[in-house]
Structures are given as structure tokens and as C-alpha cells.
Amino acid sequence: MTGPQVTGPRVSTATSYGVGIGWRPEIAGFVAGLPGLRFAEVVAESVHAHGDLPSGLTQLLDRGVTVIPHGVRLSLGGAEPVEAARLEHFAAAARRLAAPLVSEHIAFVRAGGVEAGHLLPLPRSREAVDAVVANVKLVQSTLDVPIALEPIAAVFDWPDDEMDEATFLTRILDGTGALLLLDVANVYANARNRGTNPLDLLDGLPLDRVAYVHVAGGAEHDGVYHDTHTDAVPRPVLELVTALCERHRPPALMLERDGDYPPAAALRTELDAIAIAADYPAIT
Amino acid sequence: MQPVATGDTWGIPGPTFLLYFLGAAVLIAIAALVHRRILFAGDRAARVDELGPQQIAYLNGGEQLALYSALGGLRAAGAIATAADKTLCQSGPLPGGVTPLDTAVYNAAGKQFRTREIRDDQWVAAALLQLRTGLEQSGLAVPRDSQRAARRWALAGVALVVLGFYRLVAGVQNQKPIGILVVAIMAAIVLTLLLNRKARIRTRAADRGLTAVRRNHEHLSPRQSPSYATYGAAGAAMGVALFGAASLYTMDPAFAEEAEIRRIGTSSFGDSGSASSCGGSSSSCGSSGSSCGGGSSCGGGGCGG
Numbered sequence: 001m002t003g004p005q006v007t008g009p010r011v012s013t014a015t016s017y018g019v020g021i022g023w024r025p026e027i028a029g030f031v032a033g034l035p036g037l038r039f040a041e042v043v044a045e046s047v048h049a050h051g052d053l054p055s056g057l058t059q060l061l062d063r064g065v066t067v068i069p070h071g072v073r074l075s076l077g078g079a080e081p082v083e084a085a086r087l088e089h090f091a092a093a094a095r096r097l098a099a100p101l102v103s104e105h106i107a108f109v110r111a112g113g114v115e116a117g118h119l120l121p122l123p124r125s126r127e128a129v130d131a132v133v134a135n136v137k138l139v140q141s142t143l144d145v146p147i148a149l150e151p152i153a154a155v156f157d158w159p160d161d162e163m164d165e166a167t168f169l170t171r172i173l174d175g176t177g178a179l180l181l182l183d184v185a186n187v188y189a190n191a192r193n194r195g196t197n198p199l200d201l202l203d204g205l206p207l208d209r210v211a212y213v214h215v216a217g218g219a220e221h222d223g224v225y226h227d228t229h230t231d232a233v234p235r236p237v238l239e240l241v242t243a244l245c246e247r248h249r250p251p252a253l254m255l256e257r258d259g260d261y262p263p264a265a266a267l268r269t270e271l272d273a274i275a276i277a278a279d280y281p282a283i284t
Numbered sequence: 285m286q287p288v289a290t291g292d293t294w295g296i297p298g299p300t301f302l303l304y305f306l307g308a309a310v311l312i313a314i315a316a317l318v319h320r321r322i323l324f325a326g327d328r329a330a331r332v333d334e335l336g337p338q339q340i341a342y343l344n345g346g347e348q349l350a351l352y353s354a355l356g357g358l359r360a361a362g363a364i365a366t367a368a369d370k371t372l373c374q375s376g377p378l379p380g381g382v383t384p385l386d387t388a389v390y391n392a393a394g395k396q397f398r399t400r401e402i403r404d405d406q407w408v409a410a411a412l413l414q415l416r417t418g419l420e421q422s423g424l425a426v427p428r429d430s431q432r433a434a435r436r437w438a439l440a441g442v443a444l445v446v447l448g449f450y451r452l453v454a455g456v457q458n459q460k461p462i463g464i465l466v467v468a469i470m471a472a473i474v475l476t477l478l479l480n481r482k483a484r485i486r487t488r489a490a491d492r493g494l495t496a497v498r499r500n501h502e503h504l505s506p507r508q509s510p511s512y513a514t515y516g517a518a519g520a521a522m523g524v525a526l527f528g529a530a531s532l533y534t535m536d537p538a539f540a541e542e543a544e545i546r547r548i549g550t551s552s553f554g555d556s557g558s559a560s561s562c563g564g565s566s567s568s569c570g571s572s573g574s575s576c577g578g579g580s581s582c583g584g585g586g587c588g589g
Binding site for chain 1: 501502503504505507508509510511513514515516519
């Protein structure tokens with residue numbers, strides 16, 4: 001079931017959190033007003049290790065809402081080891097939030113000191129697996145809680161891929177004992193852009209190791225579907241949520257919206273749609 | 285200091301006069317302060333958390349901010365825009381459940397008022413009066429009478445300054461040293477100016493409640509670049525009410541610019557943070573938020589002519 005090196009409590013699959021949302025300062029008031037909310041995610045880099053928490057987060061924590069730090073800048077897929085200062089901050093953020101787990105992307109954001117500014121996909125090679133595993137182990141050594149790894153949406157594939165995505169991810173999870181943060185919008189985007197069946201990937205992944213799930217919107221431009229996080233969640237992504245839950249329902253799913261926020265009623269509708277798709281109680 | 289000489293000015297030795305002069309100044313200051321405490325106490329039982337955005341705005345920044353709060357709400361609802369000549373105009377229907385001030389501002393926009401002229405509209409003026417009177421009656425706003433009564437102490441200060449000048453002139457004629465007297469008169473002038481300052485808008489009772497309201501609406505602070513589309517017209521109006529005109533610039537910079545919204549802050553209370561620091565300054569505030577309000581037409585051009 002789980003990898004041999006998972007440390008800490010098995011919170012991820014033992015507790016069911018239902019539907020949550022990515023906490024962003026722009027919609028902090030909306031998130032605070034969700035009566036049934038039990039978990040939220042916050043960008044780890046926005047949490048000060050020692051200073052005040054972002055306004056509104058304290059309120060959520062006081063209410064007993066579980067807040068998970070989500071790293072975006074560790075660059076786990078980088079050839080060089082993760083910087084010590086970033087490791088320290090990531091672990092401090094987790095402690096600060098008393099989070100039961102943390103998450104990061106399987107991607108690289110910088111190489112040779114140059115910042116890409118966004119998440120870049122790794123070639124699916126044995127070397128890449130080894131690099132990620134080494135970096136994840138380094139992160140795990142500083143953490144008191146499990147880490148969940150999120151595969152990213154890739155608009156392109158590297159020409160020298162040696163294995164399919166499911167194998168690539170499974171090897172990383174097996175090598176690290178990490179949990180999986182599955183982004184169904186990414187799964188949908190990748191399958192649609194590659195012309196493959198998203199269910200094939202779901203069937204190839206160890207779904208019992210999914211800690212939680214991202215659900216986000218996207219839009220098509222010039223024939224390519226972009227995982228924008230600024231559009232409404234399309235129907236096929238919700239259908240994929242249902243398909244996933246039929247195979248193995250994850251303990252938590254969350255709406256990930258990063259900009260162009262719609263009126264509160266529209267956000268509530270999206271949260272309700274995810275709840276219905278996953279057969280969890282509505283949190284609105 | 286001064287030798288006891290024959291011919292003290294007005295028969296009062298200099299040190300004695302200074303003692304009484306400064307003593308009088310201190311007494312006036314204490315009396316004015318005590319009077320203000322009584323005048324501005326307000327009704328401790330009055331509730332702030334049930335007020336609407338425009339009432340909160342009035343308590344925070346007077347009539348101007350109440351107007352801006354109404355403009356913010358109407359703009360976020362897509363009801364108003366600016367025309368080419370920087371006059372306001374109607375760009376959509378008046379939303380339901382609005383206040384008399386909203387209605388008055390909306391109608392004034394239909395009459396192509398500029399933002400700064402809008403108070404001249406008799407319906408807007410009447411709505412503002414109604415807003416103010418309600419708050420005064422509930423013990424949250426300081427009544428105009430009380431504001432005047434508080435400033436009346438400045439008259440005592442003026443009397444003191446005049447007396448000091450007479451003494452100064454007489455002392456000069458008498459060839460007495462006047463150095464300390466000049467300093468004392470300056471102090472009396474400063475005191476008079478302080479007493480004549482514009483009295484506070486809200487009562488101390490309102491202060492306490494407002495701090496709590498502001499804490500509960502921290503998500504509307506421009507520092508969070510709040511999504512006004514998500515919070516809706518009421519959120520936009522409350523954002524302006526609590527955090528000043530900077531909120532209008534965050535929400536819809538083009539409209540705020542076109543409508544010539546002055547960057548007034550809110551009068552500080554308790555842990556006054558972001559709001560006042562944004563007042564008056566140029567580009568550092570506002571501008572960061574990208575999302576326009578709920579209305580579809582961003583920017584000024586929403587009205588044909």
C-alpha cells in the first residue's frame with residue numbers, strides 16, 4: 001500500500017476532509033465564509049516562517065481548518081540539490097501551520113541559477129527519477145510530516161522520454177515513499193493535448209497513495225488546452241473526478257483558482273460541482 | 285529674573301503675570317479636554333457591526349468617503365461609469381436593495397455630474413444629511429452642535445492671545461524684558477489652533493466598534509488585492525468605507541482616475557495600518573489589483589456620450 005519510507009502519521013488517507021479550496025489573499029473573505037470547509041491549501045512561499053501569518057489564515061486555523069503548505073519554488077526536479085534556505089522555510093511553514101502534510105511539484109523552476117518563473121516538466125528518464133528522488137529525500141529529512149508530490153501539466157513532451165508517465169510517477173513515489181497530489185485538470189490537459197485517454201493514466205497510478213486532488217479550470221487556445229486556473233472547471237474535468245472517485249475516492253479534493261476570480265456565487269457553484277462529482281458533502 | 289522695579293506693567297510683576305497667563309492656558313486646555321470627552325463619548329450601547337457600508341464610510345471619513353463608498357458599490361454593480369468628459373454616467377440599471385444615497389448618486393450620474401460636484405445635487409445632499417442625522421441620533425457620529433461647542437474653546441484661546449499682546453505692547457513701552465512673554469504667547473497661539481481644529485466625526489463609542497468591523501473585514505484591505513468581483517458590490521462599498529479611496533483605485537484604477545477620485549484615506553483608529561498610508565501618495569497603492577469590479581465594462585468608456 002504505502003511506500004516503506006513514509007514517516008509520521010498516515011493522516012492523508014485515514015482522515016477524509018472532503019472538498020476544500022486553495023486559499024489566496026484575494027478571496028480570503030470568501031474562503032473564511034465557507035461554513036463546511038475542513039481543509040485549504042496555501043502557497044508555502046507566502047507563509048512567513050516567523051512573522052505574522054497572512055491575514056485570514058489564522059482565522060481558518062482557529063476554526064480547526066487544516067491548512068496545507070503547497071510549495072512552488074523548491075525545484076525538486078532540478079539537477080542541483082534544493083537550497084538549504086528553501087528547505088528550512090518549507091519545513092518551518094509546515095510547523096507554523098501545524099500541517100499534517102505538505103506538497104510540492106515534480107518539476108524544475110530553475111537551472112544553473114536561472115529562474116524560469118514557472119514550473120517546467122522533466123524528461124521521463126531514469127536520471128530524472130534519481131534526481132527527483134534525491135531531492136525529495138533531502139526535503140523529507142527536514143520535515144516532520146509526509147510530503148505529497150504533484151505531477152504538472154506539460155504542454156510538450158521531451159523527445160527522449162524513456163517511460164510513460166504512470167511508470168515515471170510510480171517510480172518516484174516508490175523511491176521516496178511520498179504521497180501523490182493528483183491534479184485531475186493536469187491529467188485532463190495532458191491527455192487532451194497528447195490525444196491519449198486520461199483514464200489510462202488513472203489506471204496506471206497507485207491511487208491509494210493520493211493524499212489529495214487539485215481540480216482547476218482551463219481554456220483552449222489555438223488547439224492547445226491550457227491549465228490556466230483562471231477559468232471555470234470544464235465538465236470533462238468534473239467527469240474525470242467522478243471516474244477517479246469510482247476507482248478510489250481520495251480523502252480530499254480542492255478547487256485551485258489562481259486569478260480572474262469570479263463572483264462568490266460562481267465559486268460556490270464550482271465547489272458544489274466538485275462535491276457532487278466526488279460524492280462529498282457540499283461545503284458552501 | 286526681573287528686579288522688582290517700580291512701575292510694574294499694569295501693576296503686576298512680570299513673573300506673576302506669566303504664572304497667571306500660563307495657568308489660564310493650562311486651565312483652558314484641561315476644560316476643553318474634559319468638555320470634549322463628554323461631548324464625544326457617544327452611546328456605549330450603540331452598535332457599529334449592523335451598519336451599512338456608507339454609514340461606516342461616514343464614520344471613517346465623513347461625507348466624502350460616504351459618497352465614494354456609494355460610487356464604489358454602484359461601480360462594482362456595473363451601474364455607473366465615466367463619460368469622455370470625466371462626468372459620471374449611468375451604464376446599467378440601478379441594482380435592487382440600495383440605499384437612498386445610492387439612488388441619489390445614481391440619479392446624479394444620470395445628470396452628468398462630475399464626482400466633485402455631486403454633493404451639490406440636492407438629492408445627494410439630502411441623502412447625506414439623512415445618513416448623518418441617523419448616525420448622530422444613534423450616538424455614533426458627533427452632532428454638528430457638539431463639534432461647534434468643542435471648537436468654541438478656541439475663543440478662550442483667542443482672548444488669552446489678545447491679552448498677551450496687550451501686555452507685550454505695554455511691556456515694550458515700559459521697557460521691560462519680554463522674551464518669556466513672547467514664548468508664552470506663542471504657546472497660547474498653538475493652543476488656540478489646536479482647539480480650533482476640526483472636531484472628530486465619530487464618537488469614542490464608534491471607535492471601538494469600528495476597530496472590530498475593520499478586523500472582520502481585513503480581507504477587503506487593498507494590501508490583499510481583494511477580488512471585488514467575488515465580494516460583489518457590497519464588498520466594494522465596504523472596502524472603500526474601511527480602507528479609503530485607495531480601494532477604488534485597487535478595484536478599478538481607470539474609473540477612479542477618470543472620476544477624479546481623491547486619494548483620501550480614513551481617519552486613523554486603533555491600529556491604523558494600510559489605509560492612511562495610502563492617502564495622498566501616488567502610485568504605490570492601488571494599481572496592483574488587476575481585476576475590475578463585477579461590471580463587465582472596465583475602463584471609462586462605458587457610456588456612449
